[in-house]
Amino acid sequence: xxxxxxxxxxxxxxxxxxxxxxxxxxxxxxxxxxxxxxxxxxxxxxxxxxxxxxxxxxxxxxxxxxxxxxxxxxxxxxxxxxxxxxxxxxxxxxxxxxxxxxxxxxxxxxxxxxxxxxxxxxxxxxxxxxxxxxxxxxxxxxxxxxxxxxxxxxxxxxxxxxxxxxxxxxxxxxxxxxxxxxxxxxxxxxxxxxxxxxxxxxxxxxxxxxxxxxxxxxxxxxxxxxxxxxxxxxxxxxxxxxxxxxxxxxxxxxxxxxxxxxxxxxxxxxxxxxxxxxxxxxxxxxxxxxxxx
Amino acid sequence: xxxxxxxxxxxxxxxxxxxxxxxxxxxxxxxxxxxxxxxxxxxxxxxxxxxxxxxxxxxxxxxxxxxxxxxxxxxxxxxxxxxxxxxxxxxxxxxxxxxxxxxxxxxxxxxxxxxxxxxxxxxxxxxxxxxxxxxxxxxxxxxxxxxxxxxxxxxxxxxxxxxxxxxxxxxxxxxxxxxxxxxxxxxxxxxxxxxxxxxxxxxxxxxxxxxxxxxxxxxxxxxxxxxxxxxxxxxxxxxxxxxxxxxxxxxxxxxxxxxxxxxxxxxxxxxxxxxxxxxxxxxxxxxxxxxxx
Numbered sequence: 001x002x003x004x005x006x007x008x009x010x011x012x013x014x015x016x017x018x019x020x021x022x023x024x025x026x027x028x029x030x031x032x033x034x035x036x037x038x039x040x041x042x043x044x045x046x047x048x049x050x051x052x053x054x055x056x057x058x059x060x061x062x063x064x065x066x067x068x069x070x071x072x073x074x075x076x077x078x079x080x081x082x083x084x085x086x087x088x089x090x091x092x093x094x095x096x097x098x099x100x101x102x103x104x105x106x107x108x109x110x111x112x113x114x115x116x117x118x119x120x121x122x123x124x125x126x127x128x129x130x131x132x133x134x135x136x137x138x139x140x141x142x143x144x145x146x147x148x149x150x151x152x153x154x155x156x157x158x159x160x161x162x163x164x165x166x167x168x169x170x171x172x173x174x175x176x177x178x179x180x181x182x183x184x185x186x187x188x189x190x191x192x193x194x195x196x197x198x199x200x201x202x203x204x205x206x207x208x209x210x211x212x213x214x215x216x217x218x219x220x221x222x223x224x225x226x227x228x229x230x231x232x233x234x235x236x237x238x239x240x241x242x243x244x245x246x247x248x249x250x251x252x253x254x255x256x257x258x259x260x261x262x263x264x265x266x267x268x269x270x271x272x273x274x275x276x277x278x279x280x281x282x283x284x285x286x287x288x289x290x291x292x293x
Numbered sequence: 294x295x296x297x298x299x300x301x302x303x304x305x306x307x308x309x310x311x312x313x314x315x316x317x318x319x320x321x322x323x324x325x326x327x328x329x330x331x332x333x334x335x336x337x338x339x340x341x342x343x344x345x346x347x348x349x350x351x352x353x354x355x356x357x358x359x360x361x362x363x364x365x366x367x368x369x370x371x372x373x374x375x376x377x378x379x380x381x382x383x384x385x386x387x388x389x390x391x392x393x394x395x396x397x398x399x400x401x402x403x404x405x406x407x408x409x410x411x412x413x414x415x416x417x418x419x420x421x422x423x424x425x426x427x428x429x430x431x432x433x434x435x436x437x438x439x440x441x442x443x444x445x446x447x448x449x450x451x452x453x454x455x456x457x458x459x460x461x462x463x464x465x466x467x468x469x470x471x472x473x474x475x476x477x478x479x480x481x482x483x484x485x486x487x488x489x490x491x492x493x494x495x496x497x498x499x500x501x502x503x504x505x506x507x508x509x510x511x512x513x514x515x516x517x518x519x520x521x522x523x524x525x526x527x528x529x530x531x532x533x534x535x536x537x538x539x540x541x542x543x544x545x546x547x548x549x550x551x552x553x554x555x556x557x558x559x560x561x562x563x564x565x566x567x568x569x570x571x572x573x574x575x576x577x578x579x580x581x582x583x584x585x586x
Contacts, residue, residue, distance in 0.1 A: 166470075173466045177459075179483040190472040193486035196508050197498055205490055205498075215489050 014038035015140065016078035016132075018069075019048040020085025024137065024144060024240070024267045026052050028084050031141035040076045042069060048085065067100025070130050081127060084137040138238065138265060146241065146285045148261040152273040154282035156256055160223050162188055164258040167225025168288055181229045182239075184254065186222030191215060199226065199239070203248030210253050220280065222254045227288060228263035240265040241283075246275045256282035263288075307331035308433065309371035309425075311362075312341040313378025315535070317430065317437060317560045319345050321377050324434035333369045335362065341378065360393025363423050374420060377430040431531065431558060439534065439578045441554035445566040447575035449549055453516050455481055457551040460518025461581055474522045475532075477547065479515025484508060492519065492532070496541030503546050513573065515547045520581060521556035533558040534576075539568045549575035556581075 015032050019025035019041050025048065029039045033056075041048070041058035053060075059072055073081065104126060124134050138145045156164060163185040170183050170190060180194035184206055191209070194202045203224065209215040226239060241257070241264050249257055257276075262285075266272060276283045308325050312318035312334050318341065322332045326349075334341070334351035346353075352365055366374065397419060417427050431438045449457060456478040463476050463483060473487035477499055484502070487495045496517065502508040519532060534550070534557050542550055550569075555578075559565060569576045 170467065170470050173470070174463065174486075177463050177466070177483050179486065183488075189489075190470050191489045193467070193472065193488050195476075195486050196482075196484045196502055198507075201498075205494075209489055214491075 013080070014040050014076055014078050015135070016040050016042060016073045016076065016081045018042045018044065018081065018083045019053065020044055020083075021047040021049070022085050022242070022267055023049075023052075024265065025085040026055075027144055027267075028082055028137045028141045029056055031143070035140075040073070040078055042073070044085075064101050065098045066104060066126075067098040070100065070132070073132065079131065079133055080135045081132050082135050082137050082140060136238070144265050144267070145238075145262050146259045146264045146266050148285045148287060151266070151269060151283040151285070152276040152281070154256065154277065154280065156223070156258070156282050156284055159187070159221075160255050160282070163223040164225055164284075164286060166190075167223060167258065168227070168260070168286070171225065171227045172288075175227075175229065178229065182224060182226040184222055184224050184252065186215075186217045186254075189217075191222060199224070200244060200248050203245075203252045203254075206252035206254075207248075217253075219253050220255050222252070224249050224252075224254055224257045225259075226257070226264060227260040238263065238265050240267055241272065242267045243272060243275050246272060246279055246281060246283075249281055250279040254281065256284065258284050258286050260288040261285035306373070307333050307369055307371050308428070309333050309335055309366045309369065309374045311335045311337065311374065311376045312346065313337055313376075314340040314342070315378050315560055316342075316345075317533070317558065318378040319348075320437055320560075321375055321430045321434045322349055324436070328433075333366070333371055335366070337378075357394050358391045359397060359419075360391040363393065363425070366425065372424065372426055373428045374425050375428050375430050375433060429531065437558050437560070438531075438555050439552045439557045439559050440562075441578045441580060444559070444562060444576040444578070445569040445574070447549065447570065447573065449516070449551070449575050449577060452480065452514075453548050453575070456516040457518055457577075457579060459483075460516060460551065461520070461553075461579070464518065464520045465581075468520075468522065471522065475517060475519040477515055477517050477545065479508075479510045479547075482510075484515060492517070493537060493541050496538075496545045496547075499545035499547075500541075510546075512546050513548050515545070517542050517545075517547055517550045518552075519550070519557060520553040531556070531558050533560055534565065535560045536565060536568050539565060539572055539574060539576075542574055543572040547574065549577065551577050551579050553581040554578035 015037055017025055017029055017039060025041070029041065032039050039056050041053055041056045043053040043058050043060050045060050045062055061069065107122070107126070127134055166188050167183045167185045170185070170193070171181050174193070175181065180196070180198060182194040182199045182202060184191040184202065191206055192202045206215065206222075226241075228238060241259060245257065272283065308330050310318055310322055310332060318334070322334065325332050332349050334346055334349045336346040336351050336353050338353050338355055354362065400415070400419070420427055459481050460476050460478045463478070463486070464474050467486070468474070473489070473491060475487040475492045475495060477484040477495065484499055485495045499508065499515075519534075521531065534552060538550065565576065
């Protein structure tokens, strides 16, 4: 299976950044460049911002061209690869396979059958077998991680702190199962537990349940509590918090958002803090005392 | 608060059955009558089946008339009360309060703020304070509980048994939190965890995620695993499995349903077994070896 079995992955040499949408890819590119490292962007057409991509050496690409990517990144001298930025789930016609991808497809489809951890560790393995090393965006730019403490001007009430503690305890209990690590707690009642649907859809569900009076609590009550999965591969799978998370929490009528510090990427913290203040929500990075996450 | 503080609840005397829809109320009434006990039905208008209600001494009522219920049940000599049958969530205009109910409303609304266990233990307490004793339908008619073993003709594959074990383990981990005790597992992956939304809506979510290709598994894969909550008051809050559960599991593309034996009420087992066979789903009552539920 391996093309270049003998090559030992190394942190030396230029950094390949596979860029989705949003500003995060450029935060990472800037951090690497500041550290004196050459950066090569592999910008995904339709997702990455063309104006900002232009500032760095780059190649435009589409999803699914693994063979082309392996060849091109190798030619650029890259061994380390970062995946970063938003990817709206691609329609099938957007995926353009090449021969390498086709040959790997049965294996990739097999990976989709398991949980997310299984999928990601499988993809990591495929890259490693081809001589590449996946590097976490936050290893290059630690400043993109959720810090400890408040992000905006509001802070959790005593009641909210009770909900946060309850949420962390529940996440700790479910941590050994490969499921999305987010819950919503209001007045110590568990309103929702995230699994395959993802955080945004879970928040939309709370908004629906409130609208239909299936959940009856005072307005502006409850906390979204989010942590990294235990055993989660942080190189490729840190959740990220963006303006859509604030919007979802606002529509769900919550009081705020608590994130285990270091367990999520925060795209544009100033913009998010401002959005949270406007929505009258607190955002806090908390230390997780309950587990070894 | 108590009208008849001195009365000790007893199992003697006639049994008051507050009847919602479906056939379960009559399974309970028949069982009590077979045991030689007088039965008085309190049939909820628009829900209970008038033809079958007619076979027993009965009063028609509407939701919300607590004072009238307490007086009438007392006059009938009833101290034991069973709540049983389906209640489509009543529209607010269907609720007709009387003075007693109005006086209790602030307390009842307060109960709605907590988890389900909190709500139900509060309502139980209100009845006890008025000299009544809530009795579980299955205490009168144990035959309505999910038995151990297969209900229809299909049985779980080895893979399904792995999913069932995984589901029971997850339910055991979340058991100390007051949340809905149902999960969906497919190929050992956790697809959904139920909280405030209820089982039917959780199953609808899986169907959506499959339709949108957010979940990619083979068709006819995955198991709904259901247990009673730990500390759940079984007198008033045993979940029930009905034809709608089969329909939901079928639409969600599952292979079957596993229920901890004794932890759910099965309305019309023969009808459900037939529906499961038609939908090519297994239904099995399992023993829970993981906890003290």
